Amino acid sequence: MIVFDKPKALTDAPLHYCPGCTHGIIHRLVAEAIDELGIEGKTIGVAPVGCSVMAYDYFSCDMVEAAHGRAPAVATGIKRSDPSNIVFTYQGDGDLASIGTAETVHAATRNENITVIFVNNAIYGMTGGQMAPTSLPGQVTQTSPYGRDTKLCGFPVRVCEMLSELEGPEYLERVAVNNVKNIKKAKAAIKKAFENQINGKGFSLVEVVSTCPTNWGMTPKDALKWVDDNMIPYYPLGVYKDRSGKEEK
Amino acid sequence: MAKLTFKTDLCKGCGLCVDACPKNLLTIAKDKINQKGHSPVEITNQDECIGCAFCATMCPDCIITVER
Numbered sequence: 001m002i003v004f005d006k007p008k009a010l011t012d013a014p015l016h017y018c019p020g021c022t023h024g025i026i027h028r029l030v031a032e033a034i035d036e037l038g039i040e041g042k043t044i045g046v047a048p049v050g051c052s053v054m055a056y057d058y059f060s061c062d063m064v065e066a067a068h069g070r071a072p073a074v075a076t077g078i079k080r081s082d083p084s085n086i087v088f089t090y091q092g093d094g095d096l097a098s099i100g101t102a103e104t105v106h107a108a109t110r111n112e113n114i115t116v117i118f119v120n121n122a123i124y125g126m127t128g129g130q131m132a133p134t135s136l137p138g139q140v141t142q143t144s145p146y147g148r149d150t151k152l153c154g155f156p157v158r159v160c161e162m163l164s165e166l167e168g169p170e171y172l173e174r175v176a177v178n179n180v181k182n183i184k185k186a187k188a189a190i191k192k193a194f195e196n197q198i199n200g201k202g203f204s205l206v207e208v209v210s211t212c213p214t215n216w217g218m219t220p221k222d223a224l225k226w227v228d229d230n231m232i233p234y235y236p237l238g239v240y241k242d243r244s245g246k247e248e249k
Numbered sequence: 250m251a252k253l254t255f256k257t258d259l260c261k262g263c264g265l266c267v268d269a270c271p272k273n274l275l276t277i278a279k280d281k282i283n284q285k286g287h288s289p290v291e292i293t294n295q296d297e298c299i300g301c302a303f304c305a306t307m308c309p310d311c312i313i314t315v316e317r
Contacts (some may be wrong), residue, residue, distance in 0.1 A: 001316060001317055002314060002315070002316050003300060003302055003315045003316065003317045004302040004305040004306070004313065004314065004315035005314045005315075006311040006314075007311075010311065014259050014285075014310070015309070015310055017309065018261075019261035019262060019263035019287065020261070020263030020264070020265055020309065021309055022309055023309065024308075024309025024310050024311065025306075025307070025308075025309050028309075028311055179269075179307075180269060180303045180306050180307060183306050183307070184306075213263075219264075220263040220264060220265055221264060221265070221268055224265070224268075
């Protein structure tokens with residue numbers, strides 16, 4: 001009996017991500033959620049600009065490519081034109097937390113009935129490792145070779161905390177994919193975000209703390225440890241808002 | 250008995266599965282090179298595999314199929 005195989009909602013296209021990049025894990029978790037809820041036929045995904053720009057090749061549901069940062073706005077249009085569609089966006093931190101902050105905040109405050117998967121790896125991966133709004137204080141990147149100076153560049157944006165202050169959003173959770181236990185939790189969160197949309201509850205965002213071994217300059221194994229040691233202390237995991245359940249944190 | 254099948258040509262040799270295995274059965278085959286030019290993962294002792302699927306859970310490229 002097969003107990004683990006590639007989900008049907010992923011195509012057979014080989015992923016172009018660097019070795020050890022956790023984008024592949026997050027793609028799979030989204031695909032598994034789509035499979036388990038049986039919604040592949042009516043799901044429309046919105047791909048971002050960033051490393052996951054070619055996500056439309058990997059998901060076997062319908063996909064749309066949005067301009068940089070505009071995925072929540074495009075998803076709003078798709079969802080409102082036919083609310084029977086299940087619409088999700090898949091965005092990185094340079095896309096969602098930088099150029100697309102306005103779209104994200106306003107989609108959240110309108111409680112748009114969409115699902116947002118936010119991959120936070122604290123760096124601009126595709127463009128070659130520049131400092132992102134989510135880069136940690138002191139983090140060395142291409143554009144902060146002496147470490148992020150918070151006097152010059154300010155502090156990282158904590159998206160879940162920021163959005164949790166709004167009335168609008170239904171569900172905000174931060175998860176990680178650095179070990180098997182966290183991956184199981186991440187899967188439950190992503191599935192819940194899709195279920196919320198099916199039940200018409202509104203804006204659900206799952207922030208996934210991810211890695212970028214190439215641009216962090218680490219082996220994939222060290223990158224997972226760096227998530228534990230540096231990312232999770234700055235970006236604490238947990239549920240930040242759950243209006244239908246009880247609120248935590 | 251559990252059985253692992255690898256899509257070896259898609260493996261990027263990142264080694265995340267190697268660290269996830271509770272029985273330490275997986276290894277990166279340094280003497281082999283796949284189509285992509287990476288050294289792929291392989292299992293050292295299939296008989297000891299317990300089929301927990303931790304390796305497949307960690308694999309970013311979905312190359313592992315677990316049967317039990």
